[in-house]
Amino acid sequence: MASAQSSLRLLDAGRIVLRVVGIAVGAYVASAALVAAAVALLILAGVDKRDAFTVCSILGFAVYVALALWAAAVRRLSVLFGVLGLTTVLGAALGFLPAFVGRA
Amino acid sequence: MGATVRESLNWLHTWTGLVVGVLLFAIVWTGTLCVFDREIDRWMNPSTRLVYNGEPVSIDGLRAEAEKLAPRAAPWAIVLPTPRDPFLWIGYRARTGFDRKFFDPATLKPVTAPESWAGTRFLFPFHYSLHIKIWNLGTWLVGFAGAAMVALCVSGVIIHRKIFADFFTLRRSRQPQRLLLDLHNGAGTLGFLFHIVMAFTGLTILASVYFPSGVWVAFDGGRAGYVRDTYDVFSRPRLGQPGGPPASLDAMVETARKEWDRLGPGLVRVFHDGDANAYVEARPSIEREVEMRTDPIYFDAATGAVLHRTQIRPTSQFQQYLTGLHFVQFRHWTLRWLFFGLGLLGCLLIATGFLFWVESRRKAHEAAGRVAGLRLVEGLAVGSTMGLVVATFAFFVINRLLPSGATWFGAARYELEIWTFFAVWLLAFIHGWLRRGSVAWSEQCWVAAGLAALAVALNALTTGDHIPRALANGKLAVAGMDLMLLAAVAAAAATAWRLHRRRLFAAPERRHPHHPLGSQVP
Numbered sequence: 051m052a053s054a055q056s057s058l059r060l061l062d063a064g065r066i067v068l069r070v071v072g073i074a075v076g077a078y079v080a081s082a083a084l085v086a087a088a089v090a091l092l093i094l095a096g097v098d099k100r101d102a103f104t105v106c107s108i109l110g111f112a113v114y115v116a117l118a119l120w121a122a123a124v125r126r127l128s129v130l131f132g133v134l135g136l137t138t139v140l141g142a143a144l145g146f147l148p149a150f151v152g153r154a
Numbered sequence: 155m156g157a158t159v160r161e162s163l164n165w166l167h168t169w170t171g172l173v174v175g176v177l178l179f180a181i182v183w184t185g186t187l188c189v190f191d192r193e194i195d196r197w198m199n200p201s202t203r204l205v206y207n208g209e210p211v212s213i214d215g216l217r218a219e220a221e222k223l224a225p226r227a228a229p230w231a232i233v234l235p236t237p238r239d240p241f242l243w244i245g246y247r248a249r250t251g252f253d254r255k256f257f258d259p260a261t262l263k264p265v266t267a268p269e270s271w272a273g274t275r276f277l278f279p280f281h282y283s284l285h286i287k288i289w290n291l292g293t294w295l296v297g298f299a300g301a302a303m304v305a306l307c308v309s310g311v312i313i314h315r316k317i318f319a320d321f322f323t324l325r326r327s328r329q330p331q332r333l334l335l336d337l338h339n340g341a342g343t344l345g346f347l348f349h350i351v352m353a354f355t356g357l358t359i360l361a362s363v364y365f366p367s368g369v370w371v372a373f374d375g376g377r378a379g380y381v382r383d384t385y386d387v388f389s390r391p392r393l394g395q396p397g398g399p400p401a402s403l404d405a406m407v408e409t410a411r412k413e414w415d416r417l418g419p420g421l422v423r424v425f426h427d428g429d430a431n432a433y434v435e436a437r438p439s440i441e442r443e444v445e446m447r448t449d450p451i452y453f454d455a456a457t458g459a460v461l462h463r464t465q466i467r468p469t470s471q472f473q474q475y476l477t478g479l480h481f482v483q484f485r486h487w488t489l490r491w492l493f494f495g496l497g498l499l500g501c502l503l504i505a506t507g508f509l510f511w512v513e514s515r516r517k518a519h520e521a522a523g524r525v526a527g528l529r530l531v532e533g534l535a536v537g538s539t540m541g542l543v544v545a546t547f548a549f550f551v552i553n554r555l556l557p558s559g560a561t562w563f564g565a566a567r568y569e570l571e572i573w574t575f576f577a578v579w580l581l582a583f584i585h586g587w588l589r590r591g592s593v594a595w596s597e598q599c600w601v602a603a604g605l606a607a608l609a610v611a612l613n614a615l616t617t618g619d620h621i622p623r624a625l626a627n628g629k630l631a632v633a634g635m636d637l638m639l640l641a642a643v644a645a646a647a648a649t650a651w652r653l654h655r656r657r658l659f660a661a662p663e664r665r666h667p668h669h670p671l672g673s674q675v676p
Contacts, residue, residue, distance in 0.1 A: 073166070074298070082365055082366075082367040082368075083367065085365045085367055085368040086367040086368055086370070086371045088368075089368045089371045089372050090371050093371075093372065098467065099372040099373065099383070100372075100383060100384045100467050100469065100470060101467055101469045102372060103362075103368045103369065103371075103372040103373070103380070103384075104361070104384070104467070104469040104470055104472075104473055105469055106365075106368055107358075107361035107362065107364075107365040107368050108358050108361055108473065108476075110361070110364075110365050110368070111301065111304070111354060111357045111358065111361075111364075112354075114301055115301055115304045115305050115308065118301070118305055119163065119166070119305060119308060119309060122162050122163060122165065122166035122309075123159045123162040123163060123166075142367075145367065145371050146370075146371065
């Protein structure tokens with residue numbers, strides 16, 4: 051009984067650690083990927099690269115805070131990491147692929 | 155982490171506030187002091203307590219001096235005076251590294267170099283980097299705390315159902331947590347816009363550091379490429395042939411002044427001095443506009459002809475506006491005092507948040523016998539808030555006690571001041587953990603009051619610039635600093651006295667909650 055309780059407590063602690071990682075790191079990585087994607091798309095659309103970076107990086111902080119708040123509020127950890135992971139992968143692909151293709 | 159969004163955000167607000175609170179208080183406190191960084195510089199470096207009324211200064215007379223100081227290969231610069239920084243200085247690369255030589259703008263005679271890092275070189279870098287340079291860790295920690303502050307502001311609003319009613323509520327109840335919560339809510343609502351704008355603009359200043367992903371996508375050469383392209387930096391290589399006689403720097407400044415719509419000059423920098431490709435960069439003074447514009451104009455050093463007029467995008471100008479709003483270096487004393495007051499309100503917000511965490515858990519934790527965490531946070535709260543205030547005042551006191559040129563174990567005078575600051579801060583944490591709760595608070599308040607009073611007395615004794623004399627001589631920075639220290643004496647002593655009285659009149663069981671005889675102790 052005691053061991054079941056302590057493993058339950060360990061599980062809870064693990065969930066909290068994962069949640070904190072999601073809020074502090076996951077939300078940041080996703081927002082950085084979104085900034086990269088937005089900058090790349092704006093440049094492709096013909097916007098000056100300096101304008102694209104300045105605007106997207108400033109908005110990026112608001113995106114980070116919004117994602118962090120969402121990461122704290124969302125019920126399931128699987129949804130949290132699913133959405134943040136997908137955002138990161140898609141954002142990084144959109145942001146960095148054109149550069150890699152261009153340089154190849 | 156809760157059943158509803160509001161509960162989850164309450165959880166986030168509580169624990170982010172606790173974990174990031176220590177860092178956040180250090181950033182907000184030093185940021186608040188940095189509103190008056192130049193005034194702190196004047197107070198801590200008496201040789202620079204000059205009075206400058208804003209008259210244009212001729213810098214051609216300093217050229218010979220600069221050429222004597224600086225090796226020809228490296229650029230050198232003349233930084234012009236402002237009423238808040240009432241001296242000129244030549245910055246150059248000496249054999250030992252970057253160095254500066256100071257001059258009185260009225261006479262162009264040398265002034266003894268400042269010995270303390272004071273506000274602009276100690277408190278200001280502490281505010282944005284905590285002086286942790288390894289892997290740029292300090293800057294990232296401060297950035298994280300800034301984002302956390304924005305998240306705290308937003309979640310703080312969401313978790314309050316009655317934000318309007320809370321704003322007008324201050325329950326001076328005997329229960330400390332109720333008063334603390336009302337103070338926390340009041341300070342949070344009153345300063346909401348300021349705190350969120352300061353946290354956000356603090357982040358946008360270093361957007362290119364915090365979002366390297368966007369820099370990699372847009373610019374070749376990383377951050378250096380970003381700076382070159384965004385700020386339209388001009389440069390040309392050294393030719394290796396001797397150049398003609400140099401043209402007048404004053405004439406270049408005059409041309410630049412017309413281009414800048416009558417803004418005064420802030421900095422004049424000479425590159426490749428003596429070479430045929432030598433050139434001069436002139437930048438405006440930033441004290442007349444909110445926007446912290448660099449706006450350099452480049453001249454040929456021999457002919458004085460304009461080589462390049464920098465053009466930056468309106469988006470970057472907007473970012474410079476946000477930067478200027480955060481730096482508050484523009485000349486507007488009402489706003490400067492407002493920033494200072496709202497900064498102090500931010501300190502109150504963080505400190506009361508900490509204390510509310512402790513007080514709202516005290517009964518339950520003590521009843522359950524789980525006091526270790528409570529004690530840890532109690533000590534952390536005292537050390538990180540009042541302890542930092544005590545350390546700051548100790549920094550001022552040691553500045554007036556150390557003789558000029560003092561060294562100890564190879565450390566220069568400015569380093570001794572900084573070590574004193576950190577040593578006192580560490581002691582305050584230890585004291586906070588040993589003495590605990592309101593006893594620690596009131597004792598540290600008494601120490602802060604004593605140190606602030608001592609700083610004022612030592613300033614008068616060692617420099618002769620007591621308040622009436624400083625006022626009579628136009629040294630408003632010195633008098634202002636002394637007056638603020640006296641206000642701090644009054645505030646700290648009043649707080650200490652109230653805490654002392656509250657302990658004296660508290661119910662016996664609350665006075666000795668852990669005494670073996672409990673409430674039987676008279």
